[in-house]
Amino acid sequence: MSEDNGAKIRYRIRHLTEYRYSNNVAVCQNQVRMQPVSGGNVTCERTELKIAPEPTSRDEHVDYFGNRVITFSIEAIHKSLAVDVESVVAVAANPTDDKTQSPNWESLLATSPDQMRHPKIDEHRFGSPRITPAETFRQYAESSFTPQREIVDAALDLTRRIHDEFKYDTTATTVETTTKEAFSLRAGVCQDFAHVEIACLRSMGLAARYVSGYLRTLPPPGKERLVGADESHAWVEVYAGDEIGWLGLDPTNACLVGTDHIPVCIGRDYDDVSPMRGVVLGGGTNTLKVSVDVEPIADV
Structure with missing residues (x-):
């Protein structure tokens, strides 16, 4: 676990989600919650979400709990879907530990x-x-x-x-x-x-x-x-x-x-908070591959 010493640790995060379908998908609609937001002990320095194939429509909003949500639809024939999110964040140490005096x-x-x-x-x-x-x-x-x-x-x-x-x-x-x-x-x-x-x-x-x-x-x-x-x-x-x-x-x-x-x-x-949810029209069976990489990076 962390050795919290009051410093920040910066991370580059990549979260890649890939679907492959046995049959053509005519339409899909999805919501994605994978992008960090600044708040508390976290600072989001940058975040980018790439979708392939290119969505027909794409919108963004902040939900009731303050989470960043991307909603997109693809209204074209496709047999695969890739959602690739890359973010850079800084996480500060939490001063609270098991010896911290707290209220009953x-x-x-x-x-x-x-x-x-x-x-x-x-x-x-x-x-x-x-x-x-x-x-x-x-x-x-x-x-x-x-x-x-x-x-x-x-x-x-x-x-x-x-x-x-x-x-x-x-x-x-x-x-x-x-x-x-x-x-x-x-x-x-x-x-x-x-x-x-x-x-x-x-x-x-x-x-x-x-x-x-x-x-x-x-x-x-x-x-x-x-x-x-x-x-x-x-x-x-x-x-x-x-x-x-x-x-x-x-x-x-x-x-x-x-x-x-x-x-x-x-x-x-x-x-x-489900990272990704949605519906598809068509597609048959699908295979899902998810890759997450969390890499500490030095300050520049």
Whole structure:
């Protein structure tokens, strides 16, 4: 994980998505959420999205959560689609660590939905398309959230428990697996672990949101980094009070979020931040190839 020392780390990120179809596609329409935006500890220096074939129409907007969204359509016969995003970002170290003094978690509870103090925060206390707070999740979380325990300590303990008690297994779940199913399986991938932790936090009455982005991976000692071997990643943010703000937690890696984590989109759950979604007319069967490369670069 990161060795946060107050400095920034600059990255060049390339995310290439390629579809190949067995039959002709007459029309396709897609939305893309793969471009970072500046905010928090991240500065997006530049970002460019290339699409092949050339779209018939292309529009851009910022969604409710502040994510950059490109919508495009291709109204011409094609048998392949490539979406290539390249960005340069700078990620600053987060001064928060597991020794940071923070408020106790009970002080962060909303009194009621009718007395929201910060609507943009408090809306993340409630259910969303993929996450429904429930007593099962509350019971799992409560051993971490003991009375008067500081929010950083309690949330990090929950993060580590999910890492220790759930198995990382790419075959156990799919993108459609529900949070309840992943919790019962005690297995899955980063998306599942993030959903489970958010469900636990919201079931305790806390505000928690889903973050999608990238994680720099380090090769074994003496080995070269593999281009395209980095991955899209997902983690969690819990609101930890006005002084700390949103605290990043990575249950897949049992850690606080650091400079190895590069956020791209935030939302209530995966449905709000899916990197690419769309519909096609025709196409038959398709094959999908995704390549992500996260490269630290020097200042110039």
